[in-house]
Every structure is written in C-alpha cells, then in structure tokens.
Amino acid sequence: MVSTGPTDEQPDTDNPYAGLLGGDPSHWAFGIAAYDAQSADPLAGVDATLPDGVDRRDLATYAVMLADDALVMSHRLSQWCSNAPDLEEDIALANTALDLLGQARLLLARAAAADPSVVPALPEGSPVLPEDALAYFREAGDFRNVRLAEVEDRDFADVVVRLLVFSTWRLALLERLRGSRDSVLAAVAAKGVKELAYHRDYAGRWFLTLAQGTDESRARTVAALDRIWPLRSELTDVHDVEARVADCGVGVDPSTVSAEVDAVLAQVFAVSDVVRPDASPLAGVHGRKGRDGLHTEALSRMLAEMQVVARAHPMGRW
Amino acid sequence: MTVLAADQVAYGVAARVVDPEMPMLTLEDLGVLRAVQVEDDGSVVATITPTYSGCPAMTSMRDDLVRTLRGAGFADVRVDVVLEPAWSSDWISERGRRALAAHGLSAPGPAPRYDGPVPLTLVPTRRAVRCPRCGASDAALTSEFGPTACKALYRCVRCSEPFEHVKEI
Known part of the structure; x- marks a missing residue:
C-alpha cells in the first residue's frame, strides 16, 4: 500500500487506486508534463566554463570518445533485454545499459557545450537537443568509440566477457578522470565509478560462474574470450586527442591504466582457472581504429537500427 | 507570529x-x-x-x-x-528510511567509499539486510539489479516474500 507521503495518513478504503500516484496525477504521463528545453537539459545550471589551457575542440572530441564508448555499449547491452538466460539477467543488463546511457548523455551534452561546432546541423527549428543530435545524426565514421563496444554478441558468454573487459577498463579510466580539471568530466567520472563498480562485479561473477560451470559453459566462455581478446589492446592505445587532453590535466592517458586492467583481469582469470589469451591485436586500417572513426561493419548495422526513428523525424518532439 | x-x-x-x-x-x-x-x-x-x-x-x-x-x-x-558531489544513498534521511521500511522496502546500509582503486568483489555482496515484512535477518540475494537503477532484489528465507533493497552507492 503506497501512501502520499512519509506521514501515515488515513487510507482511502473506497478507492484502491487512491495514493497509487503519490497524490500527483501527472505521474501517469511520466516526465513529459512540462517538457521544455530547460527541464530537459541534463546540465542545466552546471558551470560549463572551459578550464584554462585546453583546446575546446579537443575537450569536445574527448568527451565524445568517452560518450560513444558508453552509448554504443549501452545499445548493445539493451539488445539483450528479453534475450538473456533469465529475467534477472535481462534486468541486470538493462540497468547497466541505462547507467551507461546516462553517462553518455551527460558527456555528449558536455561536448556540445564545450564546442557547439561538433553538433550535427539539423533543419531550422528542430527541437532535437544537442546530445540527441550527436547520438542520432552522426554517421558511423564520426563515432569515436573503441571497437570492443560495438561488436555483436553471439551468445551470453560474449556479453559477459565484453562487459568484464569494458567495465574493468572504463572503471580504471574514470577512477583517474575524477581528478580532471574539467569539473563536468570530474563529476561524471565520480558518479560513474560507483556505477561501474557494480557492472564489473556483475560481469566478473558471471565469468567465474560460466568458467567453473559445466563443460559447455566453460568452452563457450573460453571461446568468447578468444574472440574478444584481439580488441583488448585498442583500449589502451593513445589517440593524439587523448594525449593532448591528458597533458593538460583534463583527460586520462589510457596507456596509464593498462597495468591495472591486466591485474584485475588476471585476478578473474586466476579464480576461474582460465589462461589469458595470447591472440594478436585486431589491426587498424592504415593505423586507423575506433578512436579515428574506423569501425567494423557491425557498427553501421547497429546505428541503422538505433537511429532510424530519430532520423525519420528530425522535427519530432518526444 | x-x-x-x-x-x-x-x-x-x-x-x-x-x-x-x-x-x-x-x-x-x-x-x-x-x-x-x-x-x-x-x-x-x-x-x-x-x-x-x-x-x-x-x-x-x-x-x-x-x-x-x-x-x-x-x-x-x-x-x-548539480553533479558534484555525486549523490550517495547515505543521504537518505532517517525519516526516509523509516518510510521505506513501512512500505516494504529495505533501506541501504552505509555506502562504500572509493578514493583509490575499487576492489573487485567476485563473491555475492554481503549486506545485513532485514526482511521488511517479517523482520527476519535471513534473506537471499536474487539479483544485484532490480526494477529501478537504485534497487537490488532479495527474497526472505523465513517468510519467502520477495522484497527490494535500496542499494548502497
């Protein structure tokens, strides 16, 4: 029985639905009652001043990189909803996707505020918010995510392994990004660390469970790890933009988290009695990889699905 | 006045x-x-x-x-x-905790503090959770993720009722 507030009021025994809305009928139309740009801006009132000594384009590009990792991984995770082995895993993966989507939204909004020129142009009068324009109106070649985030999962072991490697790496990055001189990036990182700690533990526990489960689950997990391992090294490659924002204390040089990522993964592999794979890294094309906008075909197919509705209605209000 | x-x-x-x-x-x-x-x-x-x-x-x-x-x-x-400092479940008031319990939800314990590297935990999270319906301290974790981002799912071993626990963050 839900009442209207923390004080105990007399329940309305005639109407079983009274109080269901917490006394506020607008809750049937969750969150759309007074929709306007101010109430929709995730950074409304947040100080978006650029720190000294950082190029605005670099800061925006770096925020887009961190956002795209989260956005693309989030979409892939959400594709598991109703396809996971049981309802609890549907919910767990959807929750994880939602956390990452929230991080992506804040980071894309940060990018747009730092340098509005990174936001794709939309028709005059379009109500699409800058972070949505970045998410839904860029081509695959403009996405800056690492390729680990975009590859398709063949079975549940794939998503467990990808989430383990991804969240271990992102947690290590965000732990350091908490010290960013950009107050928005630092705040997104501080919250993200708390969320990613749950994601990494979840993936680590499933990795252990599958590796120490049946012969079948172990074989599938080892096969998934072998498939995904070639994407590991790209995570700690350093793009020029990352190097420059790290130099000025705004970003994190990803090569500095490599040892921590390997140490955490080694811990999981040891208890799971799995040998760290020895596969060589997935090469780029003329040295270009995910951070440069060079992606696998899987990303284009994913974006086609993710973006189709928004692109069909650039003047749409949601 | x-x-x-x-x-x-x-x-x-x-x-x-x-x-x-x-x-x-x-x-x-x-x-x-x-x-x-x-x-x-x-x-x-x-x-x-x-x-x-x-x-x-x-x-x-x-x-x-x-x-x-x-x-x-x-x-x-x-x-x-405002994004900074990040919200913590420690900020839920005493009155809020009582209201959660009165409505069948388990209130969070103290939130972990992560100043340095976050330790990996491969065993299920152990919490001192009490069943908000029958008060038993014997509850089994069903899932670390629940119907909203802020909740985990438990089931009381004594009365068998499922309940939600607001997570420590």
Whole structure:
C-alpha cells in the first residue's frame, strides 16, 4: 500500500487506486508534463566554463570518445533485454545499459557545450537537443568509440566477457578522470565509478560462474574470450586527442591504466582457472581504429537500427 | 507570529514533492533536493542532483518541482542540476528510511567509499539486510539489479516474500 507521503495518513478504503500516484496525477504521463528545453537539459545550471589551457575542440572530441564508448555499449547491452538466460539477467543488463546511457548523455551534452561546432546541423527549428543530435545524426565514421563496444554478441558468454573487459577498463579510466580539471568530466567520472563498480562485479561473477560451470559453459566462455581478446589492446592505445587532453590535466592517458586492467583481469582469470589469451591485436586500417572513426561493419548495422526513428523525424518532439 | 523568509517557504513547498518511483519518499528524504533559493527578483531556483547517471525520473522530478512551486504562488521557477558531489544513498534521511521500511522496502546500509582503486568483489555482496515484512535477518540475494537503477532484489528465507533493497552507492 503506497501512501502520499512519509506521514501515515488515513487510507482511502473506497478507492484502491487512491495514493497509487503519490497524490500527483501527472505521474501517469511520466516526465513529459512540462517538457521544455530547460527541464530537459541534463546540465542545466552546471558551470560549463572551459578550464584554462585546453583546446575546446579537443575537450569536445574527448568527451565524445568517452560518450560513444558508453552509448554504443549501452545499445548493445539493451539488445539483450528479453534475450538473456533469465529475467534477472535481462534486468541486470538493462540497468547497466541505462547507467551507461546516462553517462553518455551527460558527456555528449558536455561536448556540445564545450564546442557547439561538433553538433550535427539539423533543419531550422528542430527541437532535437544537442546530445540527441550527436547520438542520432552522426554517421558511423564520426563515432569515436573503441571497437570492443560495438561488436555483436553471439551468445551470453560474449556479453559477459565484453562487459568484464569494458567495465574493468572504463572503471580504471574514470577512477583517474575524477581528478580532471574539467569539473563536468570530474563529476561524471565520480558518479560513474560507483556505477561501474557494480557492472564489473556483475560481469566478473558471471565469468567465474560460466568458467567453473559445466563443460559447455566453460568452452563457450573460453571461446568468447578468444574472440574478444584481439580488441583488448585498442583500449589502451593513445589517440593524439587523448594525449593532448591528458597533458593538460583534463583527460586520462589510457596507456596509464593498462597495468591495472591486466591485474584485475588476471585476478578473474586466476579464480576461474582460465589462461589469458595470447591472440594478436585486431589491426587498424592504415593505423586507423575506433578512436579515428574506423569501425567494423557491425557498427553501421547497429546505428541503422538505433537511429532510424530519430532520423525519420528530425522535427519530432518526444 | 513568525514570518518565514521566502527561501524557507519555497523550500517547505519543494520539500513536499515526492519521488515519482518511490512516492513514500520526498525528494528531500531521498537527498535529491539540494537547495531552494529565492532570488531578488522573486524567481525560485531549486537545485537537484541525479541518483544514478541514467535515472529516467529526473525530468519528472523537475516537472513536479516546477508545477508544485508554481501552484504555491511562485510564478517564475527554474530547476538546476548539480553533479558534484555525486549523490550517495547515505543521504537518505532517517525519516526516509523509516518510510521505506513501512512500505516494504529495505533501506541501504552505509555506502562504500572509493578514493583509490575499487576492489573487485567476485563473491555475492554481503549486506545485513532485514526482511521488511517479517523482520527476519535471513534473506537471499536474487539479483544485484532490480526494477529501478537504485534497487537490488532479495527474497526472505523465513517468510519467502520477495522484497527490494535500496542499494548502497
């Protein structure tokens, strides 16, 4: 029985639905009652001043990189909803996707505020918010995510392994990004660390469970790890933009988290009695990889699905 | 007769707005309402912080604050977001914790603090959770992720009832 507030009021025994809305009928139309740009801006009132000594384009590009990792991984995770082995895993993966989507939204909004020129142009009068324009109106070649985030999962072991490697790496990055001189990036990182700690533990526990489960689950997990391992090294490659924002204390040089990522993964592999794979890294094309906008075909197919509705209605209000 | 300052009146109004997903809690009890200020021109600025990065209730909370404050006579209302410091379940008030328990939800324990590297935990999270229905201290974790971002799922071993636990973060 839900009442209207923390004080105990007399329940309305005639109407079983009274109080269901917490006394506020607008809750049937969750969150759309007074929709306007101010109430929709995730950074409304947040100080978006650029720190000294950082190029605005670099800061925006770096925020887009961190956002795209989260956005693309989030979409892939959400594709598991109703396809996971049981309802609890549907919910767990959807929750994880939602956390990452929230991080992506804040980071894309940060990018747009730092340098509005990174936001794709939309028709005059379009109500699409800058972070949505970045998410839904860029081509695959403009996405800056690492390729680990975009590859398709063949079975549940794939998503467990990808989430383990991804969240271990992102947690290590965000732990350091908490010290960013950009107050928005630092705040997104501080919250993200708390969320990613749950994601990494979840993936680590499933990795252990599958590796120490049946012969079948172990074989599938080892096969998934072998498939995904070639994407590991790209995570700690350093793009020029990352190097420059790290130099000025705004970003994190990803090569500095490599040892921590390997140490955490080694811990999981040891208890799971799995040998760290020895596969060589997935090469780029003329040295270009995910951070440069060079992606696998899987990303284009994913974006086609993710973006189709928004692109069909650039003047749409949601 | 005591005359309340405009700030206090506006805060009192905003503090009655409830969380859209857990309506037994006000935004004040949840620790989401950070400040309410009346500017010199009479406009009100309420400041809130998200519980989780992707909390879908944020827009709803902002709308509810605007509508409630307008309803109380404050014509010009703005809701700002503050991201720093990040929300912690430690900010849920004592009254909020009692309200959670009274409505069958288990309140969070102390939140972990992560200043340095976050330790990996491969065994299920151990919490001193009490069944909010029968009071038994024997509850089994069903899932670390529940119907909203802020909850885990438990089942009481004694009375067999499932219940939700607000997670430590």
